[in-house]
Amino acid sequence: MPDSTAPAGPAAPARGYRGSQKLLHWFTVLAVAAQFTVGYNLDLDDEDCDPPGEDLSGGDTSDAFEDRLDRLEDQCEARADDYDLLGGGFDLAELHLVLGLTVLALGVVRPLWRRVAGLPPWSEHLSTGQRRLATWTERALMLLLVVVPLSGLVLVGTGDDDWLPLHVGAHIAFFVALAAHLSTNLRPAVLRRML
Ligand code: HEM
Ligand code: HEM
Structure with missing residues (x-):
């Protein structure tokens, strides 16, 4: 100006x-x-991290299956962008x-x-x-x-x-x-x- x-x-x-x-x-x-x-x-959205089969978790699944789902979810969330400098x-x-x-x-x-x-x-x-x-x-x-x-x-x-x-x-x-x-x-x- x-x-x-x-x-x-x-x-x-x-x-x-x-x-x-x-x-x-x-x-x-x-x-x-x-x-x-x-x-x-x-891509800050970690709601997409629910792996296929997550909706089955609860009484119908074995502990090993649950552990596997949790591991997949953790790996996905670690890949998502965040502000952890x-x-x-x-x-x-x-x-x-x-x-x-x-x-x-x-x-x-x-x-x-x-x-x-x-x-x-x-x-x-x-x-x-x-x-x-x-x-x-x-x-x-x-x-x-x-x-x-x-x-x-x-x-x-x-x-x-x-x-x-x-x-x-x-x-x-x-x-x-x-x-x-x-x-x-x-x-x-x-x-x-x-x-
Ligand atoms: C991040 C986007 C931009 C900002 C924040 C910005 C800001 C400013 C400001 C504050 C001035 C006044 C001079 C100064 O205080 O340094 C200015 C001058 C000017 N800007 Fe930008 N500008 C932007 C993008 C652009 C772009 C994309 C162009 C053209 C491709 C452009 C062309 C000019 C020109 C030619 C002047 C000088 C105008 C005159 O003769 O007084 N600006 N701009
Ligand atoms: C010149 C500075 C900045 C510009 C031009 C800018 C621009 C943007 C744009 C274009 C988006 C996408 C919004 C959409 O999807 O419609 C965004 C999202 C975002 N920005 Fe910035 N930003 C700036 C500075 C910052 C700073 C300093 C922070 C703090 C760390 C920040 C935090 C965020 C967050 C958290 C989102 C994502 C929100 C979400 O998708 O959930 N931004 N920004």
């Missing part, structure tokens, strides 16, 4: 963003894209946690760095209305870079699936803000400023 009134901070380049801002921008895009890919592939291998859920913390850190650093580094003047290719839209979508994106991972941490911290709609809702809001962001920025004359 460039400053429309004054030229950017004293040392800011006349056109486009600083190298550090570009690096932060594209590293964030990469981390968020990876995070959505991991998020949609998470210290035990076992590094699975998708743990990657989701680590990427989420990375995005959260970027979400804190980015607005601080904007203050320090300053912003270039607006692109002359953006109308007043587009500048207003860009201002609000950038604010929304920066806020959601903090809210989305925090909602994930609340979900895992409480262990209560009732928080899932908040996490899902936050990332849908992120998609809406991103679509608006792309509607103003995804054109060569503007994109060039961030390359």
Whole structure:
């Protein structure tokens, strides 16, 4: 969101963003894209671990059969993704946690760095209305870079699936803000400023 009134901070380049801002921008895009890919592939559901024959267990089955069913169920649950960072291998859920913390850190650093580094003047290719839209979508994106991972941490911290709609809702809001962001920025004359 460039400053429309004054030229950017004293040392800011006349056109486009600083190298550090570009690096932060594209590293964030990469981390968020990876995070959505991991998020949609998470398999935290261990209800599917009931092996065939589980419904027979009870009075009708032998102890050996029951033991076998339990072993199969344990093996399946050990394969399912969970947030046990210290035990076992590094699975998708743990990657989701680590990427989420990375995005959260970027979400804190980015607005601080904007203050320090300053912003270039607006692109002359953006109308007043587009500048207003860009201002609000950038604010929304920066806020959601903090809210989305925090909602994930609340979900895992409480262990209560009732928080899932908040996490899902936050990332849908992120998609809406991103679509608006792309509607103003995804054109060569503007994109060039961030390359
Ligand atoms: C930028 C950060 C994040 C993004 C973009 C993100 C995105 C996603 C997405 C797309 C899903 C799949 C939801 C669905 O199936 O509709 C998901 C699920 C989930 N996320 Fe995140 N997430 C982020 C951070 C976190 C963090 C920091 C945690 C905490 C460890 C977390 C915990 C979870 C959990 C537990 C689920 C699965 C819920 C379930 O399927 O039962 N997320 N996330
Ligand atoms: C994770 C997704 C994204 C986030 C959170 C994000 C956030 C931001 C923010 C906060 C700014 C303002 C400048 C700054 O503070 O560094 C910005 C500028 C910009 N973004 Fe993104 N962005 C994302 C994805 C994209 C994508 C996918 C594109 C294009 C393919 C893009 C193109 C641009 C451009 C060209 C600018 C500079 C606009 C101008 O000239 O003022 N962004 N972005």
